[in-house]
Amino acid sequence: MPFRSAVSTPRQERGPDRRSPRMFVDVVVYSTRTMPVPYFAPYVHLWRRIAKRGVWVHYGMHFDGSAGWFQQDGQGLYKLPEISLHRVPVPENEEEPHETLTDGTPAHIAAELMTLAHEFGHFLSWKATDETTWLVYRLLLDRMAAIQDAINALRESELSSTGDAFNERYRRTLAEQLSDEERTLVLDEEKNAWRLGRPHVPEGLQARYDAQEERGIQIYEYRLSLSSYGPPDE
Numbered sequence: 001m002p003f004r005s006a007v008s009t010p011r012q013e014r015g016p017d018r019r020s021p022r023m024f025v026d027v028v029v030y031s032t033r034t035m036p037v038p039y040f041a042p043y044v045h046l047w048r049r050i051a052k053r054g055v056w057v058h059y060g061m062h063f064d065g066s067a068g069w070f071q072q073d074g075q076g077l078y079k080l081p082e083i084s085l086h087r088v089p090v091p092e093n094e095e096e097p098h099e100t101l102t103d104g105t106p107a108h109i110a111a112e113l114m115t116l117a118h119e120f121g122h123f124l125s126w127k128a129t130d131e132t133t134w135l136v137y138r139l140l141l142d143r144m145a146a147i148q149d150a151i152n153a154l155r156e157s158e159l160s161s162t163g164d165a166f167n168e169r170y171r172r173t174l175a176e177q178l179s180d181e182e183r184t185l186v187l188d189e190e191k192n193a194w195r196l197g198r199p200h201v202p203e204g205l206q207a208r209y210d211a212q213e214e215r216g217i218q219i220y221e222y223r224l225s226l227s228s229y230g231p232p233d234e
């Protein structure tokens, strides 16, 4: 897999494979326009507030299309709950908020801020959820990751098939292997995270956050076969 070499940085030595374990943790569609950076101050503020809650907040590379992820179980550096924001390349100091990308161009701060709030929503949801329910959720994500790995392994031997075909196979397999109830649990956690993250987004961004939420949930519903609608326009 070509991206393997890209992640073989010294950072890699700190812990387990830094690839995201899941395919559609959090799909956030970035605007193609370069955003100005008026939200950098609230971005830093939220970053620091989350870190104060004992979360390891940092940048990382996600090759599953996700803009961010949250993991509660300390698989990352310091064994802390972890929030990772997608940035390529990962800044030299990945644990400090950066207004610009490594090449000096402005980062998508507004989009990253919405992702940060959403991931913080997962953290808050985890805090508010009883241990057993959360464990069931986490085990479901592990099963989904295993299914994704199996499909990706097929992908390497079936080069003629398109990415869409594999996405569709993944979607079908999830529908076969996970019950409606299980898939609904995954979707519900996603909804919780959007809801709990919303108060942490500056007022000027809330309409965009709502649009992001609607789109994110629509994508989850489709991929989890929980919607009677067709595929969202991607």
Ligand SMILES: [Zn+2]
Binding pocket: 025, 026, 118, 122, 190, 193
């Ligand atoms: Zn999420």
